[in-house]
Amino acid sequence: xxxxxxxxxxxxxxxxxxxxxxxxxxxxxxxxxxxxxxxxxxxxxxxxxxxxxxxxxxxxxxxxxxxxxxxxxxxxxxxxxxxxxxxxxxxxxxxxxxxxxxxxxxxxxxxxxxxxxxxxxxxxxxxxxxxxxxxxxxxxxxxxxxxxxxxxxxxxxxxxxxxxxxxxxxxxxxxxxxxxxxxxxxxxxxxxxxxxxxxxxxxxxxxxxxxxxxxxxxxxxxxxxxxxxxxxxxxxxxxxxxxxxxxxxxxxxxxxxxxxxxxxxxxxxxxxxxxxxxxxxxxxxxxxxxxxxxxxxxxxxxxxxxxxxxxxxxxxxxxxxxxxxxxxxxx
Amino acid sequence: xxxxxxxxxxxxxxxxxxxxxxxxxxxxxxxxxxxxxxxxxxxxxxxxxxxxxxxxxxxxxxxxxxxxxxxxxxxxxxxxxxxxxxxxxxxxxxxxxxxxxxxxxxxxxxxxxxxxxxxxxxxxxxxxxxxxxxxxxxxxxxxxxxxxxxxxxxxxxxxxxxxxxxxxxxxxxxxxxxxxxxxxxxxxxxxxxxxxxxxxxxxxxxxxxxxxxxxxxxxxxxxxxxxxxxxxxxxxxxxxxxxxxxxxxxxxxxxxxxxxxxxxxxxxxxxxxxxxxxxxxxxxxxxxxx
Numbered sequence: 001x002x003x004x005x006x007x008x009x010x011x012x013x014x015x016x017x018x019x020x021x022x023x024x025x026x027x028x029x030x031x032x033x034x035x036x037x038x039x040x041x042x043x044x045x046x047x048x049x050x051x052x053x054x055x056x057x058x059x060x061x062x063x064x065x066x067x068x069x070x071x072x073x074x075x076x077x078x079x080x081x082x083x084x085x086x087x088x089x090x091x092x093x094x095x096x097x098x099x100x101x102x103x104x105x106x107x108x109x110x111x112x113x114x115x116x117x118x119x120x121x122x123x124x125x126x127x128x129x130x131x132x133x134x135x136x137x138x139x140x141x142x143x144x145x146x147x148x149x150x151x152x153x154x155x156x157x158x159x160x161x162x163x164x165x166x167x168x169x170x171x172x173x174x175x176x177x178x179x180x181x182x183x184x185x186x187x188x189x190x191x192x193x194x195x196x197x198x199x200x201x202x203x204x205x206x207x208x209x210x211x212x213x214x215x216x217x218x219x220x221x222x223x224x225x226x227x228x229x230x231x232x233x234x235x236x237x238x239x240x241x242x243x244x245x246x247x248x249x250x251x252x253x254x255x256x257x258x259x260x261x262x263x264x265x266x267x268x269x270x271x272x273x274x275x276x277x278x279x280x281x282x283x284x285x286x287x288x289x290x291x292x293x294x295x296x297x298x299x300x301x302x303x304x305x306x307x308x309x310x311x312x313x314x315x316x317x318x319x320x321x322x323x324x325x326x327x328x329x330x331x
Numbered sequence: 332x333x334x335x336x337x338x339x340x341x342x343x344x345x346x347x348x349x350x351x352x353x354x355x356x357x358x359x360x361x362x363x364x365x366x367x368x369x370x371x372x373x374x375x376x377x378x379x380x381x382x383x384x385x386x387x388x389x390x391x392x393x394x395x396x397x398x399x400x401x402x403x404x405x406x407x408x409x410x411x412x413x414x415x416x417x418x419x420x421x422x423x424x425x426x427x428x429x430x431x432x433x434x435x436x437x438x439x440x441x442x443x444x445x446x447x448x449x450x451x452x453x454x455x456x457x458x459x460x461x462x463x464x465x466x467x468x469x470x471x472x473x474x475x476x477x478x479x480x481x482x483x484x485x486x487x488x489x490x491x492x493x494x495x496x497x498x499x500x501x502x503x504x505x506x507x508x509x510x511x512x513x514x515x516x517x518x519x520x521x522x523x524x525x526x527x528x529x530x531x532x533x534x535x536x537x538x539x540x541x542x543x544x545x546x547x548x549x550x551x552x553x554x555x556x557x558x559x560x561x562x563x564x565x566x567x568x569x570x571x572x573x574x575x576x577x578x579x580x581x582x583x584x585x586x587x588x589x590x591x592x593x594x595x596x597x598x599x600x601x602x603x604x605x606x607x608x609x610x611x612x613x614x615x616x617x618x619x620x621x
Contacts, residue, residue, distance in 0.1 A: 057518055059514055059517055062447075086520045086521075086522060088520070089517070089518055089519060089520035090519060090520025090521075091520070093518065093519075093520075094518065094519060095515060095518040095519075097511045097514070098511075099511060102510050102511040102512060103511040103514075103515045104512055104515075105512045105530055105533070105534070106512075106534065107533045107537065108529075108530075108533055117519060120521075120525075121519075165515070168515075168519070169519070171519075172519060172520075
């Protein structure tokens with residue numbers, strides 16, 4: 001990892017106190033992201049993806065406890081004062097949420113929401129803020145942007161709303177954009193458009209992006225690096241191409257196998273991952289994926305595997321029985 | 332067979348026509364009455380009416396005539412003039428008291444619902460105390476100490492309405508503060524004040540305004556009840572409640588003296604309720620859809 005990383009998450013853990021005991025939502029995660037790069041975070045529901053993104057933004061629920069360091073642009077976000085944090089969020093961080101139905105204010109027009117954000121952040125006067133909003137809406141592919149300004153979120157379709165949310169996120173020219181499942185609530189046909197839009201704007205603006213998703217297909221062509229999360233931990237991390245070429249973690253393999261393929265015969269059962277993720281309030285002694293893993297041995301249940309480097313330093317995985325895909329394909 | 336016309340209109344990208352929301356005749360009738368009462372109350376001094384306090388002892392309880400359109404009361408004062416001037420008092424108290432409740436209750440409720448924690452416990456606790464206190468006793472105590480005046484009456488009723496407004500605004504804020512658009516606002520660096528005023532207030536305002544209209548109706552009745560008991564406005568000022576109270580004494584001889592103000596109050600309260608209900612029906616679906 002280069003030292004000039006824009007964002008580096010160091011040993012971050014998030015604990016949520018619940019009625020059933022302490023819930024460790026994020027378990028000692030290390031990540032780094034350079035300026036202008038894209039990191040994909042993949043994992044199934046409840047594996048801590050969103051909590052990790054909230055931890056980066058310091059927007060965790062009040063009761064949550066965060067340990068570790070979140071270094072952004074040379075500052076530790078976890079130890080910033082509320083005011084510095086607010087200014088930092090205003091200038092360099094932005095988020096796009098999963099559900100555009102709820103991430104826009106229902107009683108304010110699109111224009112109000114956009115123009116006010118611009119006036120606040122870039123200190124523009126009303127007229128130039130308006131002009132800028134029209135440009136932004138046009139940039140995110142909204143037809144007739146002038147008219148959209150006067151409309152309320154409920155008058156727009158889901159895809160349009162997500163575009164507006166992206167426009168608001170881009171409005172303050174962030175250095176880092178966190179897209180938390182930006183396409184989960186959308187139609188498949190719109191998904192690709194939104195992802196392409198994000199990729200295009202990311203390139204144009206040279207911003208770093210964290211793309212959180214449960215769909216390996218989404219990260220495949222659009223990220224520089226992928227981190228696979230399971231039960232709050234990063235279990236495999238690699239540059240995207242390497243990950244797809246030779247994955248080492250059985251969980252990654254199982255995730256990939258669970259993607260429906262076009263060329264299989266109809267009615268072929270989809271290879272699902274059996275069982276359920278472990279109860280996060282009762283941490284397992286060994287590897288958290290062991291109960292569902294087909295390679296699991298006795299050691300996996302007794303000892304927790306740590307992230308170790310594979311062939312290259314950039315490829316890390318946490319498994320005692322890494323699969324050797326290149327060799328194992330035929331066998 | 333007719334061919335299906337599948338051409339899509341060219342104006343797809345145009346602004347969708349703002350759907351006319353149907354309010355119905357009842358709403359407009361109620362709204363019209365509200366406007367009428369407000370106008371009459373505002374113009375009471377300009378209207379060619381006899382003085383509401385001039386007594387004519389020769390014409391006590393006069394029937395309806397060209398000179399006195401609604402007759403005169405037990406002291407020979409023109410009933411219509413008293414009704415119109417009474418509308419002033421009823422409306423001033425009926426609107427100002429809920430404004431006090433809306434302002435303080437609304438603000439307290441939003442702060443409590445947004446910041447939670449000890450502040451919320453304190454606010455909710457003190458409101459519970461206020462609610463548990465018998466309102467009539469409080470009104471009696473305050474008028475006994477500070478004297479009868481419109482200002483005191485408005486303040487008492489206003490303070491008594493704070494808890495209800497606080498509850499409405501806190502409940503709305505509680506659900507809204509968890510929504511993603513608030514987190515999104517925080518994520519782009521909005522301050523607490525900004526989130527409260529620009530993100531939450533427009534959302535909380537809708538239920539609060541509807542509740543305000545219903546509150547006006549309740550307060551008009553409450554003012555009537557207090558005036559009826561002699562705790563309201565001091566005589567000779569007329570308010571609808573005090574007029575009903577005075578009319579009660581001559582109910583057998585001149586029942587109209589109690590009925591006219593009662594009808595005026597009934598229609599006005601009904602109008603406020605109808606308008607409030609119609610507005611709530613308007614705002615509800617949109618809240619539900621998003």
